[in-house]
Amino acid sequence: IPKAKGYINASLIDGSKDPTWKRSDFPWSAELMAHNRTYFGYSSFRTDQEEIMNATLSNKDVFALMPTGGGKSLCYMLPSLCSAGLTVVISPLVALIQDQIAQLRVANIECGALGSTTDDFERRRILSCLRQSPPGIRLLYVTPEKIANSAFLLSVLDDLNSSNFLARFVIDEAHCVSQWGHDFRKDYKELRVFKMRYPQVPCLVLTATATQRVQEDIVQQLQIKSCVQFKSSFNRKNLRYEVRKKTKSCIEEIRNLIMESCVDRFGNVQTGIIYCFSKFDCEKVSAELNKKFADYRCGKCFACQRNLNRRCQNFRRVVVDFYHAGLEAEQRELVQQKWSNDEVHILCATVAFGMGINKPDVRFVIHYSLSKSLEGYHQEAGRAGRDLKTAICVLFYRFSDYQKLKRLLEESAKEHNAPRSQLENNLESLNGMVSYCENAIECRRSLLLRHFGETFNKGLCKGTCDNCRNNQKSGKTYVTKDVTQDVLNVIAIVRETGQTHSLTHIVDVFRGSKCAKVMRLRHNGVSAFGTGSKWLKTEASRLVQKLVIDGILTEKTQKADNLYQTVTTLLRVCPKAERDLKQGRRKVTLEVIEKAAPAPRQKATLKAKKVPVTTIEDWPCEASQEQRKDLDCTREIER
Ligand code: ADP
Ligand code: MG
Ligand code: ZN
Numbered sequence: 001i002p003k004a005k006g007y008i009n010a011s012l013i014d015g016s017k018d019p020t021w022k023r024s025d026f027p028w029s030a031e032l033m034a035h036n037r038t039y040f041g042y043s044s045f046r047t048d049q050e051e052i053m054n055a056t057l058s059n060k061d062v063f064a065l066m067p068t069g070g071g072k073s074l075c076y077m078l079p080s081l082c083s084a085g086l087t088v089v090i091s092p093l094v095a096l097i098q099d100q101i102a103q104l105r106v107a108n109i110e111c112g113a114l115g116s117t118t119d120d121f122e123r124r125r126i127l128s129c130l131r132q133s134p135p136g137i138r139l140l141y142v143t144p145e146k147i148a149n150s151a152f153l154l155s156v157l158d159d160l161n162s163s164n165f166l167a168r169f170v171i172d173e174a175h176c177v178s179q180w181g182h183d184f185r186k187d188y189k190e191l192r193v194f195k196m197r198y199p200q201v202p203c204l205v206l207t208a209t210a211t212q213r214v215q216e217d218i219v220q221q222l223q224i225k226s227c228v229q230f231k232s233s234f235n236r237k238n239l240r241y242e243v244r245k246k247t248k249s250c251i252e253e254i255r256n257l258i259m260e261s262c263v264d265r266f267g268n269v270q271t272g273i274i275y276c277f278s279k280f281d282c283e284k285v286s287a288e289l290n291k292k293f294a295d296y297r298c299g300k301c302f303a304c305q306r307n308l309n310r311r312c313q314n315f316r317r318v319v320v321d322f323y324h325a326g327l328e329a330e331q332r333e334l335v336q337q338k339w340s341n342d343e344v345h346i347l348c349a350t351v352a353f354g355m356g357i358n359k360p361d362v363r364f365v366i367h368y369s370l371s372k373s374l375e376g377y378h379q380e381a382g383r384a385g386r387d388l389k390t391a392i393c394v395l396f397y398r399f400s401d402y403q404k405l406k407r408l409l410e411e412s413a414k415e416h417n418a419p420r421s422q423l424e425n426n427l428e429s430l431n432g433m434v435s436y437c438e439n440a441i442e443c444r445r446s447l448l449l450r451h452f453g454e455t456f457n458k459g460l461c462k463g464t465c466d467n468c469r470n471n472q473k474s475g476k477t478y479v480t481k482d483v484t485q486d487v488l489n490v491i492a493i494v495r496e497t498g499q500t501h502s503l504t505h506i507v508d509v510f511r512g513s514k515c516a517k518v519m520r521l522r523h524n525g526v527s528a529f530g531t532g533s534k535w536l537k538t539e540a541s542r543l544v545q546k547l548v549i550d551g552i553l554t555e556k557t558q559k560a561d562n563l564y565q566t567v568t569t570l571l572r573v574c575p576k577a578e579r580d581l582k583q584g585r586r587k588v589t590l591e592v593i594e595k596a597a598p599a600p601r602q603k604a605t606l607k608a609k610k611v612p613v614t615t616i617e618d619w620p621c622e623a624s625q626e627q628r629k630d631l632d633c634t635r636e637i638e639r
Helices: 029-040 049-057 074-082 094-106 120-131 144-149 151-162 186-197 212-222 250-261 279-294 329-340 374-381 399-415 420-438 444-451 466-474 484-496 503-511 516-520 537-549 575-582 625-631
Strands: 011-014 062-065 086-090 111-114 139-142 166-171 203-207 226-231 239-245 272-275 320-323 346-349 364-367 391-397 476-482 553-559 567-573 589-595
Touching (some): 011 212, 029 049, 049 062, 049 074, 062 212, 074 139, 094 111, 094 139, 111 120, 139 144, 144 151, 144 186, 151 166, 151 186, 166 186, 203 212, 250 279, 250 391, 279 320, 279 346, 320 329, 364 374, 374 391, 374 420, 374 444, 391 399, 399 420, 420 537, 484 503, 484 553, 484 575, 503 516, 503 567, 537 553, 567 575
Parallel strands (some): 011 226, 062 226, 086 139, 086 166, 111 139, 239 391, 272 364, 320 346
Antiparallel strands (some): 476 589, 553 567
8 A cells, every 4th residue: 555645554452451441430421321311211331332432432533343233323322412512424325314313303312414315405404503603413414425525514514623513523334435345435435534634533433344354444544543442242142043955945944934933922923034136036935925825724723623624713914025126216115114014024125125224123034045245144134133032044055046146246247347356355255155154064153253353152152053053963063174185185186187077076086986987087096096085975075165165276167068068167276276285375274073072981870961952942943954964064066
């Protein structure tokens, strides 16, 4: 990065290490508590909220990382009531701003918004408020392009600043600042003007999705010299995570899943979302589910027991609808409204249904297709269970969905002439998502949280994800093993067989299979033939798949020159990765199952000591036994 004049190196300081921020004897502490109750009706603070407010009210620059629904807004709304001046809030979308303004109006807090849609009357009202001293509004919401393009607005801020009435800048959804984030916006970069022009006015930077790299980039871009950082855990304890294999009976499974675990004690289906990949899928899944729910029978009532040709006496109508960007704005508004009011129970939606949903009692988020990144998945699944009660997140996965998504990303990059690095970024994110789905061993929480730079103690999952639950049942544990030597053997096989074979074939040679094709091609002459004889077939496939996902092996598709033009995918070696591995600059590790040590023999009269198993009442484990067995270890090779 070129160093401009006056350019500083930004840094983040861990705020959780400083006990100062936990104190509640600041001059504003009592006031914060009182305002929290009178303006918002809350009796306490959530994790990190008070610490963040203490730091920002101490005029520190603060970086707050909190999962969606964690309560970031309160962290600036309350302090705005304890400061004499104006709080300027930057938010990327007019819709989000309107939502916040509505909340503030209910709480009776003076505020205003300036954006492209603000009418003249409102603009004049706001400007005259800003000219009063102290200013007549507490909070001013602005879209970033307004800051970037309005010298006039900056001159108003100058005036406020010189009379000491500029309390703080809040940058909401700050991941938009960084190119590495998943929603980069050019105008957000211009926000560095705050620190350049008003160095002593504190900034409060808020975001829900940011990896370490993105966090550092954000403060660097904004030129904030040193930021006190608060990082809440991204672990959502009340969510149950599961990945299932997507088969033809997926819709039926979804119906059963909902009937088993998302029905309240009055027999009503509770609200949830089914994320679909395309508009077409939304409508298809919605129609099919509607059919599936039409013949609902409780099995208990008079009509059901006698098998009478009458409607079940406990019949409850389940309403399924869909939502995607192809609908008219009015229609979308209507559907969202109905869903929020529980008039629609199940909403089949694309990711267009997202930002600004604030329904607390979403009981399930089902993914009919995988997300584009783990960050996206965490956010989408995170819309469940905001009320902190148990909710389920099930993702239906099949390898061909991944291939479809990958192809689409490539096509769209070509179409928009996007830079190579952007496509690579997107593919890397997608690969992270696939690794998560393919992993049938490690704790899902560990996998998700690792992505956010958080180490999670898998012992705390207690069987609330499918992998932990399965391991618990079978008494298995896993260890992370260095498999670099095995990888070098696989590479040798790919090279020596001419880089013209499929994944299945390479796995066969690695394991020393005596199958017809291996024998016919005389691959038993290959130097590394059979070096993987100890590997289970499923595990060996998982290893080779991992190499593809990690870019150590690359795939090339080829159309066979036969009548059917069958498409085959051939594996090749990435020379750079090979060099790095051979020279010890790179290692490959894999989580492998380690059989629990056999229980010590005990006298027949004594019962074997039982491993404590947490049972979760509303967790549908029995129904999906079969599918889970299928999913175990690997997908079927679909090529
Ligand atoms: P986000 O971090 O996603 O911006 P919001 O600020 O929109 O989250 O808050 C999410 C929800 O949590 C809102 O409905 C809000 O009213 C609620 N909330 C925030 N703080 C508290 C609190 N201290 N006590 C109770 N509810 C709270
Ligand atoms: Mg928010
Ligand atoms: Zn787990």
